[in-house]
Amino acid sequence: MQITIDGLRADLLNRYEAAFGKDGFRYLLKKGTVYTNAQYQHANTETIVGHTTLATGTFPSQHGMVGNVWFDREAGELSYNIEDADSPLLPSREESSEGEQVDPAQKLARTKGRSPAVILVPTFGDGLAAYYGGRSKVFGVSGKDRSAVAMAGQTGKAFWFSTDNGDFVTSSYYYDDYPDWARRWNGQRKSEKYAGTEWELSSERSTYLLAGQDDRPYEADLKGYGRTFPHRFGEAGNKLLYTQILVSPVGDLLLLDFSKALVTNEQLGQNAIPDYLSVSFSSVDAINHFFGPSSLENEEVIRQLDRTLADLIKFIDKTVGLKHTLIVLSADHGMADMPEYMTELGYTAGRLVPEVIVARANQAGRRLGIDEVVRFFYRPYLYLNDEKIAAAKLDHAQVEQAIANALTDFDGIALAVSTKSLATQKGNPLLEQVRRNQHVIRSGEIYIIQEPYWFLFDEGPIASMHGSPWLYDTHVPIIFAGPTIDAQTVHRLVHPVDVAPTIAAFLGMTPPAAAQGSPLKEVLR
Ligand SMILES: [Zn+2]
Numbered sequence: 001m002q003i004t005i006d007g008l009r010a011d012l013l014n015r016y017e018a019a020f021g022k023d024g025f026r027y028l029l030k031k032g033t034v035y036t037n038a039q040y041q042h043a044n045t046e047t048i049v050g051h052t053t054l055a056t057g058t059f060p061s062q063h064g065m066v067g068n069v070w071f072d073r074e075a076g077e078l079s080y081n082i083e084d085a086d087s088p089l090l091p092s093r094e095e096s097s098e099g100e101q102v103d104p105a106q107k108l109a110r111t112k113g114r115s116p117a118v119i120l121v122p123t124f125g126d127g128l129a130a131y132y133g134g135r136s137k138v139f140g141v142s143g144k145d146r147s148a149v150a151m152a153g154q155t156g157k158a159f160w161f162s163t164d165n166g167d168f169v170t171s172s173y174y175y176d177d178y179p180d181w182a183r184r185w186n187g188q189r190k191s192e193k194y195a196g197t198e199w200e201l202s203s204e205r206s207t208y209l210l211a212g213q214d215d216r217p218y219e220a221d222l223k224g225y226g227r228t229f230p231h232r233f234g235e236a237g238n239k240l241l242y243t244q245i246l247v248s249p250v251g252d253l254l255l256l257d258f259s260k261a262l263v264t265n266e267q268l269g270q271n272a273i274p275d276y277l278s279v280s281f282s283s284v285d286a287i288n289h290f291f292g293p294s295s296l297e298n299e300e301v302i303r304q305l306d307r308t309l310a311d312l313i314k315f316i317d318k319t320v321g322l323k324h325t326l327i328v329l330s331a332d333h334g335m336a337d338m339p340e341y342m343t344e345l346g347y348t349a350g351r352l353v354p355e356v357i358v359a360r361a362n363q364a365g366r367r368l369g370i371d372e373v374v375r376f377f378y379r380p381y382l383y384l385n386d387e388k389i390a391a392a393k394l395d396h397a398q399v400e401q402a403i404a405n406a407l408t409d410f411d412g413i414a415l416a417v418s419t420k421s422l423a424t425q426k427g428n429p430l431l432e433q434v435r436r437n438q439h440v441i442r443s444g445e446i447y448i449i450q451e452p453y454w455f456l457f458d459e460g461p462i463a464s465m466h467g468s469p470w471l472y473d474t475h476v477p478i479i480f481a482g483p484t485i486d487a488q489t490v491h492r493l494v495h496p497v498d499v500a501p502t503i504a505a506f507l508g509m510t511p512p513a514a515a516q517g518s519p520l521k522e523v524l525r
Contacts (some may be wrong), residue, residue: 001316002328002503005052005305006047006147007285007466009293009334010038014210014300023310023453026328033522034489043433044380044446045466046105047475048081050332050496051150053279055123057500057515058435066118068105068146070442071376071383078378080109082149087115087173091253092186094203098163100239102222102461106145111252114145115173116154121514123153124500125276131509133260136277137268141168143282147332151278159258160250161282163242166191169260181265191254197422198230199248201300205229208289214296218340220463222247222290229296247290251283251305256308260308260315269320274507279312279492285335287468292464293335323483326506330499331476333466349423349453354379357448357456364406368394373403379467381444381457382416384408397421400445407446412454416449416461430484444500480523482506492524 013025020026028034042049042060044067052065060066065081072079089112101107110418125138140152145160152158157175159182167186170178177303178186195217204213213293219227225244226232233242233248245251259279260282262268268275284301291297316325317483339349358374361382365373370392390397400418417434425431450456452470466473478499497517502512505519 001323002054002151002276003209003312004147004278004280005281005284005310005331006052006144006292006331007288007333007335008331008477010036010331010477012293012302016299016474019207019303020306021310023313024306025309026327027310027313028327028479028481029232031487032327032479033485033487033520035478035494035520036477036491037060038330038475038478038494038496039471041433041436041476041497043430043449043469044435045333045468047285047332048146048150049199049437051147052119054330054496054499055125055151055331055499056119056121057124057517058121059497059516061436061438062121062514062516064118064439064442065150066200066437066439066444067378068186069378069443070381071378073383077110078108078376080105080130082114082116082118082146083111084113084115084171084173085108085111085119087113087117087171088173089113089169090175090178092109092162092169092178092183097165098176098239099242101163102240102243103163104462105511110190114149114171115386116149116152117173119150119153122512122514123151124503125151125278127504127509127512128151128274128507131507137266139261139262139266139268139276140278140280140518141255142280143255144280145285147282148278151280153189154219156276159262161242161254163244163246166242166245166254172275179265184473185258187262189200190257191242193243194233194235194245194250195236195238196233198203198232199250200230201296202304208296208299210294210296210299213294216292216295216341218338218459218463219292219295220290225289229300245423246282247299249283251286251307252281252301252305252308253278254311255281262317268325269316281308282445288335289462289464292338293336293343294341303403313436318461325501326480326485327479328481328499328503330496334471334473334475335466336464336470336472337454338464339453339455347453350412351457352450352454354456355408357382357407360410361403361446361461364403365399368392368399368402370394370399370507373399376444381446382446382448383444384446386521404446407448412451413448414451415449417449419443419445419447430469449505465510467524480520485496485523488522494520
């Protein structure tokens with residue numbers, strides 16, 4: 001069982017450990033092999049990028065998921081990572097309803113169809129299917145579509161939470177129709193029962209480390225959800241209800257409940273052939289985006305996730321037996337605190353809005369005689385207008401370099417990299433991170449890296465972000481726990497690309513086809 005906690009920066013477990021019970025995080029921390037220094041090595045630390053890296057054991061340059069969103073040069077518009085018009089969403093109800101989408105990446109999807117078609121290399125689950133001749137069952141479930149789809153790979157089945165209707169949904173890539181058990185689960189309308197209720201603190205306010213960090217002006221209010229406890233969910237029919245539910249511990253609770261139904265009805269772990277279940281919890285990340293990782297909401301959701309995790313582990317013990325189960329826990333990326341908060345603490349930080357970046361790049365283009373040289377900007381990539389550069393009879397690489405230099409000069413930008421120059425540029429370790437993120441078709445010509453704690457977007461519906469190559473975004477936990485695994489803490493530097501090769505080696509399998517990581521020796525005997 002692979003557990004991924006979306007947005008769980010490694011130090012958050014340490015910060016809150018004293019309040020954990022004995023059967024959740026603490027169980028894994030005490031019984032497992034715990035890596036305290038695991039760091040992503042790619043530059044764009046976003047959800048699809050991290051999940052696909054965990055699943056495939058390689059970098060975005062190879063697996064192709066360079067960001068949650070990239071500019072589709074051929075279509076001339078933005079593309080949401082796993083959208084696929086050929087794999088429409090399977091309707092889970094007769095009547096359709098549409099929620100208001102606030103996820104800035106999902107909002108850009110042109111269709112509701114989803115599949116792993118754009119993921120270019122196999123996952124660990126795909127390897128398992130090949131090794132056991134298709135007899136292993138492989139499932140990915142999550143609060144987010146991309147987190148379920150990436151982990152399920154090409155051969156597994158994926159279900160994710162719908163912010164339209166609170167059901168767990170799938171697409172025609174996986175099924176012609178819902179399995180009976182999933183239809184039954186959705187039919188119980190468990191999500192709807194939270195309409196009009198409140199997310200309250202589960203313990204006395206004074207017991208929280210961050211009790212004083214509830215009402216901060218730079219936290220985001222999700223239209224009536226409020227900045228402070230208790231947070232009230234909308235009434236049934238409110239278009240934001242299921243998004244609010246995901247921005248609370250209830251999102252994780254519903255995923256737990258759906259996962260139990262899956263394990264029971266699909267009879268996972270009931271014979272000698274290993275099965276694979278990926279559960280990716282989304283609520284920590286969702287809450288971080290609205291309230292920040294140093295909010296009372298963050299402390300509360302992790303306390304509650306600790307109990308959710310304890311429940312899941314106990315359930316697996318009862319149904320499969322922990323002595324037959326390998327548990328792997330990690331995260332897809334960390335999280336930055338808001339620039340406004342960091343400024344209060346004395347840091348230099350701020351926000352750089354996209355329009356300003358584009359204007360500055362166009363200004364540099366005009367100096368070379370090209371009007372409107374920028375074709376598109378979506379962080380972190382700037383895409384240039386090739387036709388205009390060709391018409392001006394200018395060398396593309398030199399234009400890129402001139403614009404990159406002009407941007408690097410800007411307050412808030414640590415480095416703008418001409419990706420054409422990556423082959424020859426050396427020295428700065430950030431370049432390695434950009435190189436690992438670079439896909440020839442999907443990446444833009446210039447990669448923009450913000451200075452620490454700067455954001456490349458304005459205050460808006462969401463307050464806080466990840467996506468930088470800095471350690472607050474790259475440092476994540478990796479924990480392996482299972483019958484033959486020693487209880488130990490390992491401080492050497494390791495990487496999430498090592499996770500898939502380690503699970504493979506644990507079972508005696510060849511790592512996934514494109515894996516660049518190495519099996520972690522402390523886990524293997
Ligand atoms: Zn994420």
